[in-house]
Amino acid sequence: MSDMPGPGAFLRAAPLTGGFASASTAAAPVGVVFAIAGSSSRILLDRAAIAVLHDDSDPVVAAAGQVGSQIKMRVGATWLVANIRSLKLEDAAGTCVAAEIDYLGEGDEDKLTGKLYRFRRGVTRYPMPGCEVFPITTADLQQVYAADDRANITIGTVYPTADIPAALYVDAMLGKHFALVGSTGTGKSTSAALILHRICELAPQGHIVMIDPHGEYAAAFKSNGAIYDVSNLQMPYWLMNFEEHCEVFLTSSGSARQFDADILAKCLLAAKAKSRLGQEIAKLTVDAPIPYMLSDLTTIISAEMGKMDRAGDTAPYLRLKSKIDEIKADPRYGFMFSGMLVADTMASFLSRIFRLPGDGKPISIIDVSGVPSDITSVVVAVLARMTFDFAIWSRNEPQRPILLVCEEAHRYIPAGQEANSSVGRILGRIAKEGRKYGVSLGLITQRPSDLAEGVLSQCGTIIAMRLNNDRDQAFVRAAMPEGARGFLDSIPALRNRECIICGEGVTIPIRVSFDGLEEEKRPASGDPLFSELWRDVGGEDQIIGRTIQRWRAQGK
Structure with a gap:
C-alpha cells in the first residue's frame, strides 16, 4: 500500500490564515x-x-502546474x-499529481493585500508538510x-x-x-548581437x-x-611570443621539433637584440614583444x-629558413608578416583593438574568416594573449576592463586538446584567472560538449538556447547550479529566440523570450530561402x- 495521501489531503490541509484580496482565482490553493x-x-x-486556472486571464496563472512554472507557499x-x-x-483515480520542486527564493508578504514584494534569492525558513501551495501571478513575477x-x-x-522585462546584471555577468x-x-x-548591442548602449565607452x-x-x-579583417588588421608578427612563433615557423615533430x-x-x-628597442632592455627575453626584421x-x-661542420647538421636551419621565406613571400600572410609592419606600432595596435579610447565605438569585430586556416588559431591566440597580458602589465594603471567574446569557441578550446595549442592554453587561463585582472570572457x-572540460564551469552565467544533442544537454546541465534543474529539462523544447539563463547575471534562473532586433543590427547569419532563391534565374x-x-585573388 502506498502511504501517499489521496485527494482528501487537500480538504484536510491547514486553513489559510490572513487571506488576501485578489480578483484572480489564484487566491485559492491548488495543492499541499x-x-x-x-x-x-x-x-x-x-x-x-x-x-x-487554465482559462484565467492572467497567462502566468493559466500556466500553473506545468513543468517550468512557479508556485508559492506562505511561511x-x-x-x-x-x-x-x-x-x-x-x-x-487521476485526481492527484505529485510534483518535484526546486526552491528559488523568498519575498515578504504585504499584510493588507497578501502580495509578494522585496524578493531575494535563498531560503531562510522551509514550509512544513501540509502547507498550502498557490499559483504564482504576473504581479508576483514582476x-x-x-x-x-x-x-x-x-x-x-x-x-x-509579454510585459515583464528580463534583465541581465552586467557587472555580475561580465x-x-x-x-x-x-x-x-x-x-x-x-x-x-542583441546582448552586445545592449551592453554597448549601456557603456558607449566600453572595451569589447x-x-x-x-x-x-x-x-x-x-x-x-570598429571592423577589422585581413585588409586592415595589420597585426605585427613580432607581437607573437615564442610559443606562437614555434606554431608558425616549425614544421617538424618529435625530438626534431625540440631541436628546431x-x-x-x-x-x-x-x-630582437639587434633592434634599437631590444638594446635598451637589460634582460631581454624571447617572449618580449620587440620589433625585429624577418630578414x-x-x-x-x-x-x-x-x-x-657537417652538411647533415644544416637540415634544421634549412627547414626554418625556408618556412620563414615561404611565409614572407605568401601574400595571404601579408596582414601579419608584411615588411611594412616592422615599425613599433604596438601602442596604436592596442589602442585600435581595445578601443582605447573608443570614440563611441566600444566594440572591435575581428573577422578572421580571411585568415589562412593554418594560422587562424595563432592569430586568435595572439589577440587573446595580448588582452590578458595588457591587463596584467597595466595593474598599476587606472583599470580598463576588457570583454573578449569568442564565437565558435569549441574550435579554439577543444575537449582533450586544450593543452596542445597556444590558443587553448591562453583561453583556458583567461577562464580561470582573467577575472582577477579585469578580463571577461x-x-x-x-x-x-566539445569544449574543454572545466571551461564552461568557469562561466558564472550560462545562457542556454535549444540544444538537440543529448551530450550537449548533459554537459550544460552539469555546469549549471542545482536550483536550475527544472528549467534545464525544458532546453530541448525551447522555441527559436528563447533561452534559459542562470547564474550570476540573474537573480534566479529565468526563461526568456529575446527581444526582436532591427534588421540593420542583425548579423549576416540568416538561412537562405531555397524555395524562393531557386526561382531566380539569369x-x-x-x-x-x-x-x-x-x-583567384583570395578576396583582394
Whole structure:
C-alpha cells in the first residue's frame, strides 16, 4: 500500500490564515506540501483546482502546474517561491499529481493585500508538510524578476508573459564570464548581437573585442563598432611570443621539433637584440614583444648554419629558413608578416583593438574568416594573449576592463586538446584567472560538449538556447547550479529566440523570450530561402565570372 495521501489531503490541509484580496482565482490553493528536503521538495497538486486556472486571464496563472512554472507557499510572513521540475500522476483515480520542486527564493508578504514584494534569492525558513501551495501571478513575477539598482540590460521578456522585462546584471555577468550555447539555427548569433548591442548602449565607452570566424558580425556593428579583417588588421608578427612563433615557423615533430625550437629561440633572441628597442632592455627575453626584421632572423639563421661542420647538421636551419621565406613571400600572410609592419606600432595596435579610447565605438569585430586556416588559431591566440597580458602589465594603471567574446569557441578550446595549442592554453587561463585582472570572457558555441572540460564551469552565467544533442544537454546541465534543474529539462523544447539563463547575471534562473532586433543590427547569419532563391534565374555567367575572380585573388 502506498502511504501517499489521496485527494482528501487537500480538504484536510491547514486553513489559510490572513487571506488576501485578489480578483484572480489564484487566491485559492491548488495543492499541499508533502515532503521537504534541503534544496528541493515534493508537493501534491489537485488536478481539478489546476484545471480551473487554465482559462484565467492572467497567462502566468493559466500556466500553473506545468513543468517550468512557479508556485508559492506562505511561511510565516514570507512567500516562498519554487519552480516545478517534474510531474507524476499519483493516484489511480487521476485526481492527484505529485510534483518535484526546486526552491528559488523568498519575498515578504504585504499584510493588507497578501502580495509578494522585496524578493531575494535563498531560503531562510522551509514550509512544513501540509502547507498550502498557490499559483504564482504576473504581479508576483514582476516582483521576482524586478531589476534592482545594479547596472543591467533588458534583453527580452520573462516567459510566458509579454510585459515583464528580463534583465541581465552586467557587472555580475561580465565579472565572472558568460557562455551562450545553442544548436545551429536557434537564433544564437542574433541573440549574441542583441546582448552586445545592449551592453554597448549601456557603456558607449566600453572595451569589447569579438573574434568572428565567419564574418557574420561586421554587418551588425557597422554603425557602433570598429571592423577589422585581413585588409586592415595589420597585426605585427613580432607581437607573437615564442610559443606562437614555434606554431608558425616549425614544421617538424618529435625530438626534431625540440631541436628546431632551440635554434629558433637562440636566433630570435639575437634578432630582437639587434633592434634599437631590444638594446635598451637589460634582460631581454624571447617572449618580449620587440620589433625585429624577418630578414635579420633569416640572416642570423644562415650565419649559424655556416658554423656547422657537417652538411647533415644544416637540415634544421634549412627547414626554418625556408618556412620563414615561404611565409614572407605568401601574400595571404601579408596582414601579419608584411615588411611594412616592422615599425613599433604596438601602442596604436592596442589602442585600435581595445578601443582605447573608443570614440563611441566600444566594440572591435575581428573577422578572421580571411585568415589562412593554418594560422587562424595563432592569430586568435595572439589577440587573446595580448588582452590578458595588457591587463596584467597595466595593474598599476587606472583599470580598463576588457570583454573578449569568442564565437565558435569549441574550435579554439577543444575537449582533450586544450593543452596542445597556444590558443587553448591562453583561453583556458583567461577562464580561470582573467577575472582577477579585469578580463571577461564570453564564449559562444553550438557544441558545448566539445569544449574543454572545466571551461564552461568557469562561466558564472550560462545562457542556454535549444540544444538537440543529448551530450550537449548533459554537459550544460552539469555546469549549471542545482536550483536550475527544472528549467534545464525544458532546453530541448525551447522555441527559436528563447533561452534559459542562470547564474550570476540573474537573480534566479529565468526563461526568456529575446527581444526582436532591427534588421540593420542583425548579423549576416540568416538561412537562405531555397524555395524562393531557386526561382531566380539569369546572370549565372556573370556570377561565376565575378566569383572566380575573387577566388583567384583570395578576396583582394
